[in-house]
Amino acid sequence: MLRKILTFLSFLAVISVSAVHADQKKIGFIYIGPPGDHGWTYMHDQGRIYMENALGDSISTTYIENVPENADAVRAIRKLAASGHDLIFTTSFNYMDQTLEVAKEFPDVKFEHATGFKRMDNVSTYSARFYEGRTIIGHIAGKMTKTNTIGYIVSFPIPEVIRGINAFYLAASKVNPDVKIKIIWNYSWYDPGKEADAANTLINQGADIIVQHTDSYAPCQAAEKAGVLAFGQASNQEAFCPNSHMTSIEDIWGPYYAAKAQAVVDGTWSSEDTWQGFKDGMVEMSPYNTKLLPLDLILEAKNMETAIENGTLHSFEGPIYNQAGELVVKEGEVADDGMLASMMFYVQGIDGEVPQ
Amino acid sequence: MSIELIIGILNIVLISTTPLVFAGIGELVTEKSGVLNLGLEGLMLVGAVTGFITLVITGNYFYSLFLSIISGVILSGIFAFLVLNLMTNQIATGLALTIFGIGLSAMLGKKFGGTPIDGLNPYYFIVISFLLVFFVAYFLSKTKTGLIVRAVGENHNSAYALGYNVIKTRYLTIIFGGVMSSLAGYYISICYAPMWQEGMTAGRGWIALALVVFATWKPWRLLVGAYIFGGVAIMQMNLQAIGVKLPGQFFNMMPYLATIIVLVFISSNKLRLKLSAPSSLNIPFEKNQ
Numbered sequence: 001m002l003r004k005i006l007t008f009l010s011f012l013a014v015i016s017v018s019a020v021h022a023d024q025k026k027i028g029f030i031y032i033g034p035p036g037d038h039g040w041t042y043m044h045d046q047g048r049i050y051m052e053n054a055l056g057d058s059i060s061t062t063y064i065e066n067v068p069e070n071a072d073a074v075r076a077i078r079k080l081a082a083s084g085h086d087l088i089f090t091t092s093f094n095y096m097d098q099t100l101e102v103a104k105e106f107p108d109v110k111f112e113h114a115t116g117f118k119r120m121d122n123v124s125t126y127s128a129r130f131y132e133g134r135t136i137i138g139h140i141a142g143k144m145t146k147t148n149t150i151g152y153i154v155s156f157p158i159p160e161v162i163r164g165i166n167a168f169y170l171a172a173s174k175v176n177p178d179v180k181i182k183i184i185w186n187y188s189w190y191d192p193g194k195e196a197d198a199a200n201t202l203i204n205q206g207a208d209i210i211v212q213h214t215d216s217y218a219p220c221q222a223a224e225k226a227g228v229l230a231f232g233q234a235s236n237q238e239a240f241c242p243n244s245h246m247t248s249i250e251d252i253w254g255p256y257y258a259a260k261a262q263a264v265v266d267g268t269w270s271s272e273d274t275w276q277g278f279k280d281g282m283v284e285m286s287p288y289n290t291k292l293l294p295l296d297l298i299l300e301a302k303n304m305e306t307a308i309e310n311g312t313l314h315s316f317e318g319p320i321y322n323q324a325g326e327l328v329v330k331e332g333e334v335a336d337d338g339m340l341a342s343m344m345f346y347v348q349g350i351d352g353e354v355p356q
Numbered sequence: 357m358s359i360e361l362i363i364g365i366l367n368i369v370l371i372s373t374t375p376l377v378f379a380g381i382g383e384l385v386t387e388k389s390g391v392l393n394l395g396l397e398g399l400m401l402v403g404a405v406t407g408f409i410t411l412v413i414t415g416n417y418f419y420s421l422f423l424s425i426i427s428g429v430i431l432s433g434i435f436a437f438l439v440l441n442l443m444t445n446q447i448a449t450g451l452a453l454t455i456f457g458i459g460l461s462a463m464l465g466k467k468f469g470g471t472p473i474d475g476l477n478p479y480y481f482i483v484i485s486f487l488l489v490f491f492v493a494y495f496l497s498k499t500k501t502g503l504i505v506r507a508v509g510e511n512h513n514s515a516y517a518l519g520y521n522v523i524k525t526r527y528l529t530i531i532f533g534g535v536m537s538s539l540a541g542y543y544i545s546i547c548y549a550p551m552w553q554e555g556m557t558a559g560r561g562w563i564a565l566a567l568v569v570f571a572t573w574k575p576w577r578l579l580v581g582a583y584i585f586g587g588v589a590i591m592q593m594n595l596q597a598i599g600v601k602l603p604g605q606f607f608n609m610m611p612y613l614a615t616i617i618v619l620v621f622i623s624s625n626k627l628r629l630k631l632s633a634p635s636s637l638n639i640p641f642e643k644n645q
Contacts, residue, residue, distance in 0.1 A: 037554070192544075200368045
């Protein structure tokens with residue numbers, strides 16, 4: 001007991017010492033979910049921890065979790081800005097206008113908004129090219145499906161999600177022209193029960209592979225229970241569905257966070273747009289499941305990763321048509337970042353319409 | 357549509373609706389005795405996390421179920437003490453219970469998020485949920501104790517004058533409601549989506565509250581209402597997967613919209629409102645009145 005009290009006291013002492021550290025920079029995070037979601041927010045939190053370890057005493061970090069994407073976000077961001085934070089990461093797409101609103105009030109505070117596209121002198125945007133990972137899993141799914149039906153659970157109709165669906169479908173249909181994807185929009189990032197329902201519904205309709213773009217590992221778990229295959233999302237989800245998990249697309253934020261925090265410490269921070277993928281290590285594939293995937297397919301996937309890194313392979317290579325049959329990317333060209341950033345249409349071959 | 361597909365859909369509807377039945381039927385009994393408990397969401401989360409942690413530590417389903425129930429007894433007991441003995445405002449206390457439950461469950465479960473467990477077969481709970489509705493319907497309409505509960509909810513002063521123990525009755529109905537909510541939570545974290553993640557009940561407590569009004573405080577209607585809410589949610593997923601374009605946001609608000617429509621409908625007729633809503637709902641009881 002005494003030892004516990006002493007530990008606690010020394011802990012307090014550390015806090016008070018670090019609090020008076022004059023040039024220590026305060027860095028804040030706004031999370032959409034809980035760090036324990038083992039998905040999107042979990043990976044941002046891992047990035048925060050990486051940054052803390054990398055920069056040590058020169059920074060201190062704070063986070064606010066479960067911040068809704070509405071006017072509440074303004075209050076949460078303002079709370080961090082007003083309490084002396086030097087750099088604030090807002091880690092969800094729909095914090096965009098809220099981030100800008102607070103950034104106008106606090107011109108000396110630096111902001112980093114994830115997955116958005118609106119910038120100011122003190123607001124940077126950053127995102128990962130998750131769609132590169134979707135190309136890999138699309139390729140695997142196209143080869144692994146036996147029913148030619150793939151179930152795809154998604155959150156909200158925003159460019160990042162639609163880009164993922166398109167990249168996945170383009171790769172899957174390239175190796176398997178008969179492949180069909182069934183899409184369910186959940187209109188929430190995080191509701192384990194509903195995600196499980198959606199997965200079960202898709203499996204019931206004949207899907208033998210479950211892909212998700214939501215934040216909990218319930219879909220992967222439902223796939224495991226039903227004995228079908230699945231891909232994880234955001235972090236390595238193998239532990240939750242060892243017999244159905246083929247691989248996951250992992251978001252690696254740590255090095256970027258550490259670099260931006262270092263820039264604030266050094267006073268070299270400037271507003272910019274960052275969009276990195278396999279090449280810079282912001283997106284990684286979890287270890288491929290050797291029990292489920294044939295060796296040559298794993299090799300193919302690894303070669304594709306390398307090709308994407310080298311730039312010899314692109315997720316959106318022409319010719320690409322939209323659902324109306326119009327050519328949107330010409331043969332021999334690749335989709336530019338502007339088109340990718342605002343992608344709100346399905347490519348030809350996907351059934352259904354993009355919800356408005 | 358093939359038979360397998362329809363059976364599959366029914367299966368998913370049964371699995372996803374059961375937590376609403378548990379939490380709804382508990383709240384129905386609580387409200388029948390004249391107490392409004394808005395703390396369902398908090399009770400469910402604490403029930404879910406207690407069951408999950410106990411299962412991870414002991415590996416025993418019975419212990420985990422037991423402790424989950426105990427958590428419901430304790431939390432709803434505190435709520436009962438506050439609103440019955442200290443006569444705090446029921447709405448404010450219920451909201452506080454929800455907020456407290458969200459925080460407490462997150463704190464307790466911090467170390468346990470992402471621990472894989474073996475889920476329990478949901479069919480035990482599905483069968484129990486139907487039996488429970490039958491039991492509550494019988495209890496409230498055919499037994500003397502059930503009639504006392506309703507008398508207390510309709511007019512606590514008259515019930516007190518007749519010699520019934522209003523406080524004790526309400527303690528019991530509040531604790532029954534609390535236990536049902538924690539069972540709903542236990543079902544979610546152990547059967548429905550076997551995991552613990554913060555806030556994983558995702559608003560089902562509020563839907564259960566809406567359901568009680570939607571059912572105009574009648575057990576069988578509550579069961580039907582729950583399956584309408586659950587069935588519509590699963591049907592829209594099926595239609596989406598087939599490729600029918602649907603406004604998904606609309607379906608998310610459907611339970612609340614339906615409840616408002618029912619409220620408008622029953623409030624348009626004073627007599628109908630009187631027949632269904634317990635008259636002493638949300639009114640504090642003072643012994644010396």
